[in-house]
Amino acid sequence: MRRIMRLFLCLSLMLAGTSALLAKDIDISGIRFGQNGEVTRFVLDVSEKAEPSIFLLADPYRVVIDLPEADWRASDKVKGEGAVDGFRHGLFAPGIYRIVLDLKAPAIVKKSFHLAPRGGYGHRLVIDLETTSRTQFLTAVKDSKKARPVMVSKATPDVVSPRRSVTGKRIIVIDAGHGGPDPGNLGVIGVHEKVIVLAIARAVRDELNATGRYDVRMTRDRDIFWPVRERFRIARRHGADLFISIHADSISKPNVSGASVYNLSETASDKEAARLAARENKSDVIAGVNLEQADDEVSSILIDLAQRETMNFSAQFAAILVSELERDVPMLRRGHRFANLGVLKAPDVPSVLLEAGYLTNKQNARFLNSRDGQRRIAKAVRRAIDRYFEQMVALGR
Ligand SMILES: [Zn+2]
Incomplete structure (x- = not known):
């Protein structure tokens, strides 16, 4: 009986372990930029395969990369190269870790793909950007919006509750x-x-x-x-x-x-x-x-x-x-x-x-x-x- 109990305990611990692993954020342990002609490559060292949601924003030109909630362990001192001027990152909303690339000039995403561990490298997410014209960039902005599922705010609609909390404070x-x-x-x-x-x-x-x-x-x-x-x-x-x-x-x-x-x-x-x-x-x-959806109720x-x-x-x-x-x-x-x-x-x-x-x-x-x-x-x-x-x-x- 005790052995069965122990086995059961062991199993449930294992299960708890896996679910904890599933719920765990990805780690981003390194980033680098490289330039090859018109193409700027952005590489992220990630702990596991992660599907990015990428879209473009104009004025100023930006590439926005959304990932699952991540632990950032990469250096912030890495300098942008090629089309990329600089970058920012952080938790954008619960469950969404965002990286924003500021571009020097319009550039579109040529391709993005995952590389499995090989040759001393771990999992990598690679995003290739290609410099382009403003017109092409603006078309790509629209396309990237269409291709990407619209993020729905988890926030509930405005409800003006009566003043004073339940405690009267x-x-x-x-x-x-x-x-x-x-x-x-x-x-x-x-x-x-x-x-x-x-x-x-x-x-x-x-x-x-x-x-x-x-x-x-x-x-x-x-x-x-x-x-x-x-x-x-x-x-x-x-x-x-x-x-x-x-x-x-x-x-x-x-x-x-x-x-x-x-x-x-x-x-x-x-x-x-x-x-x-x-x-x-x-x-x-x-x-x-994306400010386009903003309405003018406030003004x-x-x-x-x-x-x-x-x-x-x-x-x-x-x-x-x-x-x-x-x-x-x-x-x-x-x-x-x-x-x-x-x-x-x-x-x-x-x-x-x-x-x-x-x-x-x-x-x-x-x-x-x-x-x-x-x-x-x-x-x-x-x-x-x-x-x-x-x-x-x-x-x-
Ligand atoms: Zn401020």
């Missing part, structure tokens, strides 16, 4: 900017924005949770990408009372430092704000989101009178947040600014974008990357939220 949604194949900007200390803002977002969450007064949700709590619209949709689905998107800025002048808080406006408060909006709104382009909502109240609340919160940050965090002059930021376009959730500081200033970048800096920011955000809702209560809301 105010719901705060914290959005750590960027993620996955969109790393945000790389500061002088060599840490990407997506990493630093997630650390700040977690510090804010922990600070708010410690009060016991708020129900805090995060748009992401790992290195994953969300399209800009999806971020505020998450806030709407949670029935958020407040939405705070956290970013860190960059600029060509290394002496500029300090935090600023942004509200939505179709007209930017200054040139820098316009530039910032252009940068931050590019997130979807960087991560290779029509934007002019809706119903949004005015939300914008008022957003501005009130931004002003309070600036004054609380000023007490303990390095600030930019004129800390309260306006820009046309896509992530702030929820029509019914008061929203602000916190640019926590500049990663292009060494001291500021170190502050943002430190536990102490993150805690100071988190405390300022918590104090601002406390004050804002006290004010709301006073107004009978």
